Amino acid sequence: MEYKFFDRNFGLQGKVAIITGAANGIGKATAELFSSKGAKVVLLDIKESVKEVADSLNKTGADAQAFICDITKSENIQNVLEESLKKFGKIDILANIAGAVELDDAENLDEEVWDKQMNINAKATFLMSKYTGREMIKRGGGKIINIASQAGFIAIDKHLAYSSSKAAVIMMTKVLALEWAEFNINVNAVSPTVVWTEMGEKAWPGEVGEAMKKTIPAGRFAYPDEIAAAMLFLACDASNMITGENLVIDGGFTIK
Numbered sequence: 230m231e232y233k234f235f236d237r238n239f240g241l242q243g244k245v246a247i248i249t250g251a252a253n254g255i256g257k258a259t260a261e262l263f264s265s266k267g268a269k270v271v272l273l274d275i276k277e278s279v280k281e282v283a284d285s286l287n288k289t290g291a292d293a294q295a296f297i298c299d300i301t302k303s304e305n306i307q308n309v310l311e312e313s314l315k316k317f318g319k320i321d322i323l324a325n326i327a328g329a330v331e332l333d334d335a336e337n338l339d340e341e342v343w344d345k346q347m348n349i350n351a352k353a354t355f356l357m358s359k360y361t362g363r364e365m366i367k368r369g370g371g372k373i374i375n376i377a378s379q380a381g382f383i384a385i386d387k388h389l390a391y392s393s394s395k396a397a398v399i400m401m402t403k404v405l406a407l408e409w410a411e412f413n414i415n416v417n418a419v420s421p422t423v424v425w426t427e428m429g430e431k432a433w434p435g436e437v438g439e440a441m442k443k444t445i446p447a448g449r450f451a452y453p454d455e456i457a458a459a460m461l462f463l464a465c466d467a468s469n470m471i472t473g474e475n476l477v478i479d480g481g482f483t484i485k
Contacts, residue, residue, distance in 0.1 A: 235466035242267035245317040246464065247309075249300055249357060250327030252276040254426030255376060258453035259324055259460045264291035266461065271313045271320075273298045274327065300327060300353040306360050319368060322464045323361045325354045325375045325398075330432050332387040343390045350394035351401070358405055362414065370413035374463045375402050376456075377418040379479045395420075399475050406473030415472040417463045422479035423450040447480025 236242075246263050250256035251272035260270050260282060269292040272279050276297070283295035294316060296309045313320065329349040331342045354375055365371030380388045381395030399418055406416040422445060423429045423438070429450065433441055442449055459476055462468055477483060 235469070237467075238266075239461055239465045239467055240266050241322070241461075241465055244268045244321040244464075245271070245313075245319055246322035246324060247271040247273065247313065247320055247357075247361060248324045248326060249273045249353070250376075251282055251295070252279040253282075254326075254428060255421075255424060255453045255456045255460075256324075256326040257282055258457035259326060260286065260293070262454070262457045262461050263322070263324075263464065264289070264293060266465070268322065268464075269293070269317055271296070271309070271317070273300060273309060275299055300357055301348045303356055303360070306356055310360055310364065314364070320361055320364050321371055323357060323365075323371070323373045324460055324464070325357050325373070326460075327353060328376060328428065330388075330391045330428055332391070332432055333389075334387060335389045338389055346390040346394045347397075350391070351397040354398050355401060358401070358416070362405070362409060365414050366409070366412045371415075372464050372468075373405065373414065373416045374460050375416070375418045377402070377420040377475060379420050379422050379477060379483055381420060382475075383483055402475065403473045410472060415463070415469065417468070417471060417473070418475040419456060419459050419463070420475050420477045420479070421451050421456050422482050424456055425450050425452055445480040445482045446484070449480065451478055451480065 246268045248260050251260045252274035264286050272283050272295040280295045283293040286293040298305050375398050377398040378395040380392040381399045402418040423433050
């Protein structure tokens with residue numbers, strides 16, 4: 230049997246990647262890493278600062294395009310995909326990173342807060358996967374990587390809406406991987422512990438965060454670059470035999 234060796238530098242030369250939530254945190258780190266490995270990147274975020282990220286990458290010789298986009302709306306996603314295909318001609322990789330978290334006790338949780346987290350974390354992941362997946366099916370392959378969370382498979386206080394949305398992402402990943410394997414599309418998830426991002430600091434400030442660190446065997450939270458590195462592995466050809474998996478990056482929190 231003939232075997233095609235992958236790029237052992239985990240390169241993404243010639244690949245086109247769409248990255249949501251790219252204005253900061255894990256999304257920005259992933260955009261920077263993918264670009265450094267040769268990928269052309271389409272950066273999506275609802276924040277205008279996503280344009281600054283693209284400009285910064287382009288100054289280093291990368292090829293980045295930014296869109297300010299509400300990815301909970303089908304028409305917005307379809308417009309972005311149309312523009313991206315006009316510019317780059319294809320889509321090889323989708324990194325679903327955009328997310329939202331607001332914490333509260335279940336009995337006090339507002340319906341609007343529930344809806345917001347389900348829309349951004351779960352619905353947007355579905356819509357981005359659906360429309361990008363259609364293009365990947367036409368081309369005969371691609372990689373989709375979803376950011377889930379350790380909160381998607383273990384119970385954490387005050388995380389009802391967030392945990393429910395991330396549990397949906399984990400199962401969505403598995404079903405999409407099953408359905409799209411015949412089209413040479415790999416679909417995987419990454420489930421981090423708390424990551425030092427704007428969202429992580431908001432959810433785990435001060436003493437609450439310090440107490441949480443003590444429950445993690447590694448004794449600290451994760452950094453965006455560490456999550457981006459896992460995203461790179463799942464995006465490159467080295468992981469072609471991996472699909473439907475949920476890579477947990479939690480410093481040992483869930484091994485106890």
